[in-house]
Amino acid sequence: MLHEEEAIFQPGLSVDCVIFGFHDNQLKVLLLKMKAADKWALPGGFVYKEEDVEDAAVRVLQSRTGLRNIFLQQFHTFGDPARSNRKLNRALLRSVGVQADDSHWFLQRFITVGYYALVDFSGAVPQPDATSEACAWWDFQEMPALVMDHQHILQKALETLRKQLNDQPIGYNLLPEKFTMPELQRLYETILGKQLDRRNFQRKMLGYGILNRLEERKQGVAHKAPYYYSFDKEKYAVALENGLQQGW
Amino acid sequence: MLHEEEAIFQPGLSVDCVIFGFHDNQLKVLLLKMKAADKWALPGGFVYKEEDVEDAAVRVLQSRTGLRNIFLQQFHTFGDPARSNRKLNRALLRSVGVQADDSHWFLQRFITVGYYALVDFSGAVPQPDATSEACAWWDFQEMPALVMDHQHILQKALETLRKQLNDQPIGYNLLPEKFTMPELQRLYETILGKQLDRRNFQRKMLGYGILNRLEERKQGVAHKAPYYYSFDKEKYAVALENGLQQGW
DNA sequence: CCAAAAGTGTTGAGTCTACACCCATGC
DNA sequence: GCATGGGTGTAGACTCAACACTTTTGG
Known part of the structure; x- marks a missing residue:
């Protein structure tokens, strides 16, 4: 993905998904172990130049879990310029064998649109992507260190989920049939x-x-x-x- | 603004503000009359490369109303590739005296982050921007034709405002001291x-x-x-x- | 003094909370 | 048979919607 040319992606834009599952009486979140860092990350991706942002989130969701037709909702867009981490992204490029100078599209500032998804834990099959060495469920109360502002994104997702649950019964999306x-x-x-x-x-x-x-x-x-x-x-x-x- | 170089703005990203006021027992929305079209638009703007997206919204708000320290809240990001209107934007460029070919940054696809603001009607002083010939309050029930997807953005803002009002008393932001x-x-x-x-x-x-x-x-x-x-x-x-x- | 708008109080319906009771199952 | 968890019922507290009454002001 990162090998591909700047031309195919919307510049400076990404999506990140907070994928919730429920298992063993615990709320779980799907995370990726970065190759480039000793930290974990939310599943995310870029948006093709002619792709709807929401479709990009669906695509991420499907490629990490194999699931389609899932409860998915945009909850916030994170636009702090300090949220991008050039050092991490450079390491990330190296991890997939790309050498790049400062002008590389991936090293610029990124705005990310946050989506949260509710999935049936038992139906999902976690799949790492090219930049990660593992994809696994974590208990939301015992999260590992996360890259960049992903902790913050997760927090906001959880907040939204709680509010949402108060005026819309959406819980069963996390349970089997x-x-x-x-x-x-x-x-x-x-x-x-x-x-x-x-x-x-x-x-x-x-x-x-x-x-x-x-x-x-x-x-x-x-x-x-x-x-x-x-x-x-x-x-x-x-x-x-x-x-x-x-x-x- | 549109004369300025691509280099100073975050590419493909804008903010749009739905600015609500209250006057004469009517809910009002601040709109701009486009020079380039016979339609009105929500006040919006671009994000500087090192500027927080929210700061950009504050900047827009201040330059259209003169107000600071205002209730301002992000409500949704609009990422449909079809929402951009190259024809309109070309006319817009012409209206400020810029000739450009298809590769011009302003003619690319834009994602916009929507904010809504609640302001004291009596304290605001509407100011048109460079692309508009007028800036005025409209009754939200008698809106004129709006450019692009601004009707949709407005609708979503109103929906959010209604929900918000249900679990947070935010109404007085629209009233004087x-x-x-x-x-x-x-x-x-x-x-x-x-x-x-x-x-x-x-x-x-x-x-x-x-x-x-x-x-x-x-x-x-x-x-x-x-x-x-x-x-x-x-x-x-x-x-x-x-x-x-x-x-x- | 009358109409209209504002301040204050009351009552009955409905809802929520905190329980008690019984039933089914594994050990 | 007993401990544990699940299904169902109920009394009291609380809340909310609908209304009555009084007060103030302009004409």
């Missing part, structure tokens, strides 16, 4: 960072009228088996009309 | 596009604990004179701690 109510609750508790009452949670969630309870119950669990639920897109559309705000 | 409760209510009604109950509005608004009632009452009005209120920044900080969400 069918899931149990306790699982959904753990998810909410993790994202919001606080405990919720089991019974009130269930009532409120069902009150949105966007979940279908399946006949099937979870198998092989200790104690009483919980029902499975699935998300109902049609009911969701109806529910949106009526509006479903309010906080926890 | 001191204002009456009925004035504040008209403002909310205009932005939200619906009538609100006078008494419940007052109770809820005062409940936030961020307004000071002044001794003074409004002079020279028919009927009973309403009190003036002023916004209290310190109390606001305290109120934010406790959280003040919930919708109307």
Whole structure:
């Protein structure tokens, strides 16, 4: 990618994706281990000259996880000139075998558009890119050192996710097709960072009228088996009309 | 500005500001009449190579209104390649006396970062820029034809403003230092596009604990004179701690 | 003194919170 | 059978929407 000519990319512009997953009762973020530094980075990429910025984010998402048709949302654009790190980028070029002088397009200042994605952890297959030696999920509470301002970007994404969750039930994007109510609750508790009452949670969630309870119950669990639920897109559309705000 | 060399601006990047004001019980938006077209445009500008994107927005805001220290917030970045309009931009260049071929920096694709601002109408002094022949407030419900995707940008700004108003009382940014409760209510009604109950509005608004009632009452009005209120920044900080969400 | 606008209070409906109770399952 | 987790129900606190009443001012 970095070998390619300046001419094919929109100059000074990138996208970065904060890809959230949920596993083992933990909120996870997909990160790349840089070849050029002892740090990790958010999956990102450049925008082709005639490509929609959002399409670029979709492309990044798909190439890092193999997933398509994912909940993806722009949340902020980071335009501090000091955010670019020429030293790192030079090392990055070297790591893929490119020698360049200061005028190289990749060494200029970059503005990045941040997107966050909610994906089904079990369906994603992490793939490193050319500049990275690994691609892995990290627990959002135990993040490694990140390059440049990626810590800041992540923080902003998390903030947006929390707000969003308050007036739009988007949690199930992080879960498989069918899931149990306790699982959904753990998810909410993790994202919001606080405990919720089991019974009130269930009532409120069902009150949105966007979940279908399946006949099937979870198998092989200790104690009483919980029902499975699935998300109902049609009911969701109806529910949106009526509006479903309010906080926890 | 457009005479200046490519070298001083971040290529392919602009900012556009949706500047809201409130006057005569109407929500207003500041627009520029293009010299190069029979349409109006949102105030915008380019970003210097070493300038923070947000600083560029502040600069635009100040040069169009004379105002500083204004409520300003990034709301979305518009990255559709089809949003740029080479024909318009060529006319724009001509209007300031520049002849250029297709490779001119200003004729390339532009990504724009959208900011919205809330200003005190009575304090702003509209100033056209080099590419425009007029700068004026328009009622947001009676907008003229806008260039490119500016209608879309405006729509998105309005949407964001409405949502924001639901979980953060930001309305007084649009009013002078001191204002009456009925004035504040008209403002909310205009932005939200619906009538609100006078008494419940007052109770809820005062409940936030961020307004000071002044001794003074409004002079020279028919009927009973309403009190003036002023916004209290310190109390606001305290109120934010406790959280003040919930919708109307 | 009357109409219109503003300040203040009340009440019933609805919602949310904090529980109690019962049921199912593995050990 | 008992500890644990899940499904369902309920009483009290709280909030909110809809309204009544009083006060002030200009004409």
